[in-house]
Amino acid sequence: MPSAQGRPPFRADHVGSLLRPQILRQAFRQHAHREIGDAEFKKLQDECIRDVVTLQESVGLKVVTDGEFRRGSYWGRFVERTEGFSIKPASFKFRNDAGHEVEFTAPYAQSKIRRVQALALDEFDFLRTVTKVGGKTTMPAPSTMHFYRCNDFADRTIYPDANEFFTDLARIFQEEIAELAKAGCRYVQLDEVAVALLCDPAICDEVKRSGSNPDALVDLYIAGINQAVSKCPADVTIGVHMCRGNFKGHYLGAGGYESVAERFFAQTNVNHFLLEYDTSRAGDFAPLRFVPKSKGVVLGLVSTKTPVLESLDDLKHRAKDAARYIDLDRLAISPQCGFASVMVGNEIDEETQGRKLELVGRVADRIWG
Secondary structure (H helix, E strand, O other): OOEOOOOOOEOEOOOOOOOOOHHHHHHHHHHHOOOOOHHHHHHHHHHHHHHHHHHHHHOOOOEEOOOOOOOOEOOHHHHHOEEEEEEEEEEEEEEOOOOOEEEEEEEEEEEEEEEOOOOOHHHHHHHOOOOOOEEOEEEEOHHHHOHHHOOOOEOOOOOOOHHHHHHHHHHHHHHHHHHHHHOOOOEEEEEEOHHHHOOOHHHHHHHHHOOOOHHHHHHHHHHHHHHHOOOOOOOOEEEEEEOOOOEOOEEOOOOOOHHHHHHHHHHOOOOEEEEEOOOHHHOOOHHHHHOOOOOEEEEEEEOOOOOOOOOHHHHHHHHHHHOOOOOHHHEEEEEOOOOOOEOOOOOOOHHHHHHHHHHHHHHHHHHHO
């Protein structure tokens, strides 16, 4: 449950990824082309992370991330560091309101998957040395490794059954979360895109054409999260961010949470949900009536897709509108998604990003004090 202090989420939160500065984007390119070595690359990452942590603290946030500055995308590092995965084209496309489409890639299990090295642990190990407040670690939700290619998610001679695949996947998450907890991490966020996309009738039609059952997938992905966090220590808070896709102002799906809300909110064994509510594509707040009283919601009201700065009074009004369906004391506020789920980032500048993060804090103070 959200709180002004103590356990996360705090009244002012954010989803995780932040705009990579130009020097860091250049360093990724140079490292990929072997123009700089591992040591120089890491040094540049460290410097940029120190700076972005300072930014988050300077605007008053009580929880910070490393901006996902060691990642090329929100799921890329997880896949690169897990034995057994390769990359293939995804079955879906990003689009924007003008109808422009962008293709992307997706994980594919070409052999048995297993954790052979840290996935996010090293990120947290550095983060905790450079912040005075709490650090949050983000990871892609288990469904990320399955959904984007529909039925063709793995070599079927290796994984003829999705349940067997998710059992191995859960073990990877369990091992990583255990190591994060041992290192002192008390806030882990799973980025869940698939279930949010399964709220979109057009996406559901695509899934059906592939031979899958959308309702069965929702159940599979709930079970996947529950398996992944089943051994999580009680003092580690787990949040789930529900995302409709975020790439340079493009999205993958639309539609409110109503069709999945009762199942997902009640059956997913986590502490709170970070929900996108920045545009009408997200639907209304009525699905929040299904959130159990033991769980909280972080309202993603501030858009990371547009440079327009929201009105503080409008944000207050929207939070109070949400409180018609869920106690105001169980709410918090954040941007709707990260500012840079991939290296390129959304089409806003770093100054605007800072103003939006600061706005989140001001709104939280105005509402909850």
